[in-house]
Amino acid sequence: xxxxxxxxxxxxxxxxxxxxxxxxxxxxxxxxxxxxxxxxxxxxxxxxxxxxxxxxxxxxxxxxxxxxxxxxxxxxxxxxxxxxxxxxxxxxxxxxxxxxxxxxxxxxxxxxxxxxxxxxxxxxxxxxxxxxxxxxxxxxxxxxxxxxxxxxxxxxxxxxxxxxxxxxxxxxxxxxxxxxxxxxxxxxxxxxxxxxxxxxxxxxxxxxxxxxxxxxxxxxxxxxxxxxxxxxxxxxxxxxxxxxxxxxxxxxxxxxxxxxxxxxxxxxxxxxxxxxxxxxxxxxxxxxxxxxxxxxxxxxxxxxxxxxxxxxxxxxxxxxxxxxxxxxxxxxxxxxxxxxxxxxxxxxxxxxxxxxxxxxxxxxxxxxxxxxxxxxxxxxxxxxxxxxxxxxxxxxxxxxxxxxxxxxxxxxxxxxxxxxxxxxxxxxxxxxxxxxxxxxxxxxxxxxxxxxxxxxxxxxxxxxxxxxxxxxxxxxxxxxxxxxxxxxxxxxxxxxxxxxxxxxxxxxxxxxxxxxxxxxxxxxxxxxxxxxxxxxxxxxxxxxxxxxxxxxxxxxxxxxxxxxxxxxxxxxxxxxxxxxxxxxxxxxxxxxxxxxxxxxxxxxxxxxxxxxxxxxxxxxxxxxxxxxxxxxxxxxxxxxxxxxxxxxxxxxxxxxxxxxxxxxxxxxxxxxxxxxxxxxxxxxxxxxxxxxxxxxxxxxxxxxxxxxxxxxx
Numbered sequence: 001x002x003x004x005x006x007x008x009x010x011x012x013x014x015x016x017x018x019x020x021x022x023x024x025x026x027x028x029x030x031x032x033x034x035x036x037x038x039x040x041x042x043x044x045x046x047x048x049x050x051x052x053x054x055x056x057x058x059x060x061x062x063x064x065x066x067x068x069x070x071x072x073x074x075x076x077x078x079x080x081x082x083x084x085x086x087x088x089x090x091x092x093x094x095x096x097x098x099x100x101x102x103x104x105x106x107x108x109x110x111x112x113x114x115x116x117x118x119x120x121x122x123x124x125x126x127x128x129x130x131x132x133x134x135x136x137x138x139x140x141x142x143x144x145x146x147x148x149x150x151x152x153x154x155x156x157x158x159x160x161x162x163x164x165x166x167x168x169x170x171x172x173x174x175x176x177x178x179x180x181x182x183x184x185x186x187x188x189x190x191x192x193x194x195x196x197x198x199x200x201x202x203x204x205x206x207x208x209x210x211x212x213x214x215x216x217x218x219x220x221x222x223x224x225x226x227x228x229x230x231x232x233x234x235x236x237x238x239x240x241x242x243x244x245x246x247x248x249x250x251x252x253x254x255x256x257x258x259x260x261x262x263x264x265x266x267x268x269x270x271x272x273x274x275x276x277x278x279x280x281x282x283x284x285x286x287x288x289x290x291x292x293x294x295x296x297x298x299x300x301x302x303x304x305x306x307x308x309x310x311x312x313x314x315x316x317x318x319x320x321x322x323x324x325x326x327x328x329x330x331x332x333x334x335x336x337x338x339x340x341x342x343x344x345x346x347x348x349x350x351x352x353x354x355x356x357x358x359x360x361x362x363x364x365x366x367x368x369x370x371x372x373x374x375x376x377x378x379x380x381x382x383x384x385x386x387x388x389x390x391x392x393x394x395x396x397x398x399x400x401x402x403x404x405x406x407x408x409x410x411x412x413x414x415x416x417x418x419x420x421x422x423x424x425x426x427x428x429x430x431x432x433x434x435x436x437x438x439x440x441x442x443x444x445x446x447x448x449x450x451x452x453x454x455x456x457x458x459x460x461x462x463x464x465x466x467x468x469x470x471x472x473x474x475x476x477x478x479x480x481x482x483x484x485x486x487x488x489x490x491x492x493x494x495x496x497x498x499x500x501x502x503x504x505x506x507x508x509x510x511x512x513x514x515x516x517x518x519x520x521x522x523x524x525x526x527x528x529x530x531x532x533x534x535x536x537x538x539x540x541x542x543x544x545x546x547x548x549x550x551x552x553x554x555x556x557x558x559x560x561x562x563x564x565x566x567x568x569x570x571x572x573x574x575x576x577x578x579x580x581x582x583x584x585x586x587x588x589x590x591x592x593x594x595x596x597x598x599x600x601x602x603x604x605x606x607x608x609x610x611x612x613x614x615x616x617x618x619x620x621x622x623x624x625x626x627x628x629x630x631x632x633x634x635x636x637x638x639x640x641x642x643x644x645x646x647x648x649x650x651x652x653x654x655x656x657x658x659x660x661x662x663x664x665x666x667x668x669x670x671x672x673x674x675x676x677x678x679x680x681x682x683x684x685x686x687x688x689x690x691x692x693x694x695x696x697x698x699x700x701x702x703x704x705x706x707x708x709x710x711x712x713x
Contacts, residue, residue: 017041017042017043018041018042018043019035019039019040019042020040021035021037021039021040021053022036022038023035023037030056030058031056031058032054032055032057033054034052034054034055035052035053035055036051036052036053037051038051039051041053044073045072046070046072046073047070047071048064048069048070048083048085049067049068049069049070050064050065050066050067050069050083051065051067052064052065052066053065061084061085062084062085063082063084063085064083064084064085065081065082066081067079068080068081068082070083070094072117072154074102074117074154075102076100076101076102076154077100077102078094078097078099078114079097079099080094080095080096080097080112082094083095085114091113091114091116092114093111093113093114094111094112094113094114095111096110097109097110097112099112099119099121099152101183104709105127105183106128106131107119107121107124107125107126107152107159109121109123110122110124111123112124117153117154118151118152118153119151119154120150120152121149121150121151121152122148122149123148124146124147125145125146126150126159126161127141127142127143127145127679128709129142129144129677129680130678130679140169140170141679142169142679143166143169143680143708145161145165145166145176145179146164146167146172147161147162147163147164147165148163149161149162149163150162157182158180158182159180161179161180163175163177164176164179168680189210189213190211191208191209191210191211192210193706193707194208194209195207195703195704195705196704197308197701197704198700198701198702199227199308199702200697200700200701201229201230201306201696201697201699202227202228202230202307203227203229203230204227204229205226205227206225206226207223207225207226207235208223209223210222210223217240217241217242218239219238219239220237220238223235223237225254231254231255233253233254233307234252234254235250235251235252236251237249237250238250242283244283244285245281245282245283245284246282247279247281247282247283248279248280248281249278249279250277250278250279251276251277251278252275252276252277252303252307253273253274253275254273254275254307255271255272255273256272258272258300258302258306258694258695259302259694259695260301269695274299274300275298275299275303276296276299276304276309277295277296278294278295278296279293279294279295280293280295281294288324288325289321289322289323290321290324291319291321291322292320294316294318295317295318295336296315297317298338298340301340301342301344301694302340302693302695302696305696306694306695306696312340313340313341314338314344315337315338316335316336316337317336317337317338318333318334318335318336320332327360327361327362328358329358329359330356330357330359331358332354332355332356333352333354333355333356333357334351334352334354334355335350335351335355336349336351336353337349337350337351342693346383347382347383347384347385348384348427350380350486351380351381351382352379353379353381354377355379356376356377358374358375359374360372360374364397367399369397369398369399369400369411370399372397372398373393373394373395374396375394376393376394377390378391378486380486382424382427384427386422386424386427386428386484387424388420388421388435388484388486389420389422390419390420390508391418391419392416392418392419393416393417394415395415396414397412397413398410398412406453407451407452407453408451408452408453408454409449409450410448410449410450410451411448411450412446412447412448412449412501413446413448414446414447414448415444415446416443416445417441417442417443418443418483419440419441420435420439420441421440422434422436422438422484425437425484428484432481432547433484433485433486434484435482435483435484435485436481440479440482440483442478442482442483442510443478444478444510445476446474446475446501447473447474447475448472448473448501449471449472450469450470450499451469451471452468452469453467454466454467455467460524460526461526461527462524462529463524463525464523465522465523465524466520466522467520467523468518468519469518469519469520469521469536470516470517470518471516471517472514472515472516472517473501474514474541475511475512475514476512477513477544480509480510480512480547481547483508483509485509486506487505487506487507487508488504488505488507488508489505489506489622490505491503491505491549491552491554491622492552492553493552493554493560493580494590495534495536495563495564498519498536499517499519499536509547511548512546513540513542513544513546514540514541515538515539515540516538516539516541517536517537518538518539519534519536519537519563520534520535520536521533528569529567529568529570530567530568531565531568532565532566532567533563533564533565533566534563534564535562535564536561536562536563537559537560537561537562537583539557539558540557540558543557549622550614550615551613551615552613552615553580553583553613556583559583560583561579561586562579562580562581562590563579564576564578565577571599572597572599573595573596573597574596575593575595575596576592576593576595577593578590578591588610589611589612589613589614590610590612591608591609592608592609592610593607595607601635601641602633602634602635602641603632603633604630604631604632605631605632606628606629606630607628607629607630608627608629609625609627609628610626611623611625611626612624624651625649625651626649626650627647627649627651628647629647629648631643639675639676640673640674640675641673641674641675642672642673642674643672643673643674644669645669646666646670647666647667648665648666649664649665649666649667650663650664651663665690666688667689668687668691669688670685670686670687670688671686678709679709680707680708680709681705681706682705682706682707683703683705684703684705685702685703686700686701686702687701688700688701689701
């Protein structure tokens with residue numbers, strides 16, 4: 001038996017209540033309707049389901065009994081043994097309640113009331129954590145908040161507590177007087193969990209962030225940092241999402257003492273205002289034009305490391321307007337740099353404004369292939385150093401052919417005209433980088449042919465591909481030394497530039513002459529195994545002197561041997577090896593290894609780099625060094641893991657004559673233990689830094705981190 005479309009008139013305005021049931025009994029004398037058997041009622045977005053419902057039409061009271069479920073218009077689900085509701089299903093009194101929030105999280109209580117949409121719970125507990133294990137068995141939530149009284153306001157999406165206590169792993173940890181938090185992941189204003197740190201420079205630190213949701217698309221986080229050894233520091237971060245993009249600004253400020261970098265910690269200190277500000281953003285103006293900006297500035301060189309904000313020793317600021325079309329690209333940018341090393345002179349730091357690069361790709365209607373036209377302009381300014389201006393226009397033609405034997409032949413023609421102006425060249429310390437004072441120009445041209453011949457066959461039950469490669473490049477003598485060198489200083493022979501048209505990294509230097517480059521790629525694919533290897537060398541066909549420095553692997557007629565190997569075994573092992581061998585005695589000039597072992601929960605990473613190029617000390621951009629890096633994480637139990645990392649400087653005077661290292665100097669290492677599950681993340685990390693400079697001392701730091709789901713951090 002079912003009844004539907006019944007009207008309730010117990011309120012000021014008639015409301016319609018729809019219900020259905022397996023059985024329906026109606027007492028005409030008492031005006032009581034009793035529905036039983038999968039009873040369902042709905043009114044104004046409120047939906048009730050129970051085993052039995054008794055409805056008094058005179059008073060408007062509705063009592064639901066047995067496996068009661070009430071779904072609110074906000075999507076929250078209320079479960080209880082007995083629920084008393086009004087006939088419009090808006091207000092209720094519930095015993096033994098479980099409230100499942102639409103935005104995530106559960107509230108349980110011995111008793112609760114719902115009035116005008118606001119739910120008040122007594123002797124209640126809140127947790128967003130799972131209460132069932134992976135096998136479906138009941139389990140204690142990782143954390144929960146218990147309270148004498150809890151008020152949940154769906155309209156404000158906020159939960160408030162009275163006499164609350166935070167419980168971790170079933171044990172009470174700390175009281176939370178006057179505590180409240182957002183009801184879900186949407187966020188809301190309030191305190192976030194603090195960061196606690198013990199630092200060798202600043203002593204004990206506690207940072208207590210306060211999050212302010214200014215609008216659905218804007219927020220502000222204010223974080224006071226309080227220290228036991230120095231004055232407090234203020235931190236603020238503002239984020240905004242606009243119709244065309246997003247941006248973020250963050251800053252730190254304090255008043256304290258500092259020591260100039262390069263001096264020891266015990267040196268005389270100066271007191272003053274110390275601060276750091278950074279920001280970034282990107283805006284899409286229209287489908288083709290976008291603007292990207294980022295900026296960083298600090299008042300003194302040691303501030304970032306002293307307060308553990310960043311280990312960067314050079315700050316870069318950028319603004320760039322880009323237009324990306326189907327066959328064109330335009331960039332109009334500006335750059336600024338701030339050096340934080342002891343050797344960085346503020347007046348020598350460059351400002352690049354403007355830096356313009358434009359490219360157009362065209363189809364060749366006569367010979368086939370593709371034409372790319374490029375125009376570039378750059379102005380570099382220094383307050384106490386050399387100023388350089390550059391402009392050039394170039395064109396490149398490429399055509400790719402497949403021969404009847406399956407060989408891939410690529411023909412290239414390149415032409416470019418450059419115009420430079422430089423002044424105050426004597427202020428550049430390295431003479432090779434200065435160029436000549438005043439205006440200078442040059443013309444560049446090159447022809448190249450690149451032939452690759454893929455050969456495919458079977459090996460070890462898999463597929464191998466051997467691709468011999470030969471490239472010939474011819475370029476007439478080009479004037480380089482009259483041109484200032486701003487962007488092509490860090491030249492070095494690598495697998496990535498072996499077959500490049502110009503093996504200098506920038507535009508200011510051009511590799512002229514005639515040369516032949518030869519090498520081979522070998523690939524092997526087996527079930528679960530991938531191997532990629534490349535190796536090669538080049539030979540100069542003329543006897544003209546070149547400007548490539550000794551030790552780069554490119555200064556003689558024969559270059560050094562260079563190569564790279566990549567090995568992947570399943571998803572557990574990844575190995576990358578890059579090398580350069582001396583052409584005369586096969587001495588290792590570059591040896592670089594990066595390896596990853598393991599999966600997502602347990603893994604190890606190892607990195608090793610040794611540059612032994614024997615380049616003179618006058619070229620600061622090409623210093624030799626040797627270091628080893630290691631890191632890893634080991635899962636020791638469900639959700640528990642141990643992690644660590646270390647960086648060790650192995651450089652000595654044999655590799656860098658200006659280095660004072662003894663061949664084994666740790667840079668930093670860290671060790672920690674962490675717990676991570678679906679709703680809780682906590683960890684303790686110990687870190688030791690070995691470098692001391694200015695007011696930064698070497699020593700230990702300890703970081704304590706706690707993050708609770710739905711409560712920030």
